[in-house]
Amino acid sequence: MKKQWIRSLKSGLSLMLILALMAGCGKKAEETTEAETQTKAPEPATLAPAETETEPETEAVPEGMVRSYLTGEWVPEEFGRRRPAAVVISNVKAAQPTYGLSEADLVYETPGEASAVRFVAFFEQYDDIKEIGSIRSARTYHAFIQKGFEAIFFHYGQCEYAKPALEECDCVNGVTGASEWAYHSMDGREAPHHHFTNGEEMKYAIEKLGYSTEYPESYNGFYQFVEDGESPYMPGATPANKVSVGYVSNKPWFEYNAQDGLYYRYQFEEPHVDVGNDDVQLAYKNIIIQVCDYEHYYGTDYLNIIMWGGGVGQYITDGKVIPVTWKRDGDWGVTHYYDSEGNEIKLNPGRTWVCVVRTERANRVEIS
Numbered sequence: 001m002k003k004q005w006i007r008s009l010k011s012g013l014s015l016m017l018i019l020a021l022m023a024g025c026g027k028k029a030e031e032t033t034e035a036e037t038q039t040k041a042p043e044p045a046t047l048a049p050a051e052t053e054t055e056p057e058t059e060a061v062p063e064g065m066v067r068s069y070l071t072g073e074w075v076p077e078e079f080g081r082r083r084p085a086a087v088v089i090s091n092v093k094a095a096q097p098t099y100g101l102s103e104a105d106l107v108y109e110t111p112g113e114a115s116a117v118r119f120v121a122f123f124e125q126y127d128d129i130k131e132i133g134s135i136r137s138a139r140t141y142h143a144f145i146q147k148g149f150e151a152i153f154f155h156y157g158q159c160e161y162a163k164p165a166l167e168e169c170d171c172v173n174g175v176t177g178a179s180e181w182a183y184h185s186m187d188g189r190e191a192p193h194h195h196f197t198n199g200e201e202m203k204y205a206i207e208k209l210g211y212s213t214e215y216p217e218s219y220n221g222f223y224q225f226v227e228d229g230e231s232p233y234m235p236g237a238t239p240a241n242k243v244s245v246g247y248v249s250n251k252p253w254f255e256y257n258a259q260d261g262l263y264y265r266y267q268f269e270e271p272h273v274d275v276g277n278d279d280v281q282l283a284y285k286n287i288i289i290q291v292c293d294y295e296h297y298y299g300t301d302y303l304n305i306i307m308w309g310g311g312v313g314q315y316i317t318d319g320k321v322i323p324v325t326w327k328r329d330g331d332w333g334v335t336h337y338y339d340s341e342g343n344e345i346k347l348n349p350g351r352t353w354v355c356v357v358r359t360e361r362a363n364r365v366e367i368s
Contacts, residue, residue, distance in 0.1 A: 069215075070105040070124050070149070072225025072349035079125045082213045085202050086151035089119040090136040091250060093268065095193040100132035102274035102282055108145050110356045113301040115248040120145050126199045131276040133196035134189065135174065140165045141305040141356075147332045149222050152211050154202065156183065156195045161297045161304065168332065170211045178205055222334050224346045232317060232348055235341050239368065240321035243287055245355045246364025254287060254353075256319045263287055263316070265353070285350025287316040288337065290326055291362045305356060313337070313357075314367065317348045321367050 066080040067073070084105070089098055091109075101107060104121035112118050120142050123129065137157035143165035146153050156174035158166055172178050174195060182205035185194045197205075206213065226232055243263065244253040252272070254263040262283040265272040273279040290313045293306040310327040315337060324345060328335045337345045357365060 067225070068105065068124060069219075069221040069223075070122055071351055072223065072347060075124065081215060082124070083211075083215055084122045084124045084149060084151045085126050085206075086120055086122050086146035086149065086153050087132055087197070088136050088138050088142055088155040089121055089132070090134050090193060091117050091119055091267075092193075093249070094190075095134050095136075096268065097273070097275040098133070099196065099274065099276035100129055101272075102277045102280045103129055104351070106149075106352050106354070107284075108354045108356060109245070109247075109252070110139075110141060110145070110305065111247070111303060111358055112139065113303065117247050117250060118142075122146075122149060122151060126202055129199040131186070131196055131198055133186065134193040135183065135195045135197060136192065138162055138166060138171075139303065139305075141303070141307050143169050144307040144332065148328075148334055150215055150219055152206055152213075154182070154197060154205075156192075159297075159302050161302055170209075172202075172205045172209065178209075181205060181208065223352070224344060225349050226346045228349070232315075232346050233339070233343065234315070234317075234320050234322045235339055237320035237322050239319060240316045241319055242366075242368050243289075243316055243321075244364075244366040245289070245357065246361055246366070247355075254284070254316075257283075258319060261285065261318060261348075262350075263353075282353075283351075284353040285317060285348045286352040287314075288324075288352060288354045289314045289316070289357055289365055290335075290354055291357050291359055294358050303358075305358070307335075307356075311359075312362075314365070315339075315345055315347075316367070 062074050064077055065074040066077045068075045068080045070084060089101065091098065101119065101121055103123065105124050106122040108120040109117055110120065118136060135154065135156045137159065138155035139159055140162040142155070143153070143162060147169055152172065153169045154172045158173070172182050174183050182201050183195050183197050184201065186196045241256045242253060250267040251269065252265065252267040254265050256263050262285060265282040265284070271281045273281050291311050293311065295304050296302065297304055308328045308331045310325065313324050313326055314321050315324050322339055324337045324339060326335055326337045339345050
């Protein structure tokens, strides 16, 4: 176009005429462009694909990671699909301080003879733990507790009445030959509170006894957890900033910290710390109170706490509490917890503390 205009100038057309013609052409081009804009349909590329609006979002799975059966958190597959270790730990005053509990993914606190309580602590990544203890003898209900998680069970002895139940479990028992290579004595501790273990000893014991570290193919976990970014559904929830369980001997309670969403544990009138892990205070995302019937064995002090069947309780998380009912799948299966609407509850991902409370003492539980 420019070359044509130059040739026109050379043929004697006046500059004014050229300018006028150019102005006219520019106006016509603008009119054409406006008309095209008014009638031309948008390019298909500018339309948002309808498929992206309806496709469900899929959860991103970190490479090499799986959901922990114990916490619902992402963990390396080598640990998350390996059977955990469950350890019976004493909690009487003479056994203080305890070691290793801050590294447990799940803890059951259970009544014992008289007013004593004992823990069944579950460890998923136990390999490098330096001290766990002190370790004590098992009771019948401890066997039922750990079996639901398909754990390998570490304990130092048992009451006579627990033997039939323990025969159904993969046990590392300190009084049946495992004491020399699965446990050690801690200096300065008096019997019977001197038995301890660690990650190296636990791994060696499991290998020596030939126990499988793989879950059964049918196992799908014990608890259900909400997805990342979701919160548990808690119909009829009421505040739960302080939880007192009502055990007589150690008088434990939990206090909620809204900043990190954890419940910090206290007992014996002071913070409950793990001296084996830099005196860190024990803290948990979830608390479950499970009220159970019980009986005494043949007039003795030994309890048989009924962990099968069903009962009532409470689920506590995020500064709130709801009433629940619980029901177990047979004698050895998984325990399910249901809210007031009949929905099976889903826990927050994180560590959980379960308080087993005898029926007659359920009225001692205080939540505010």
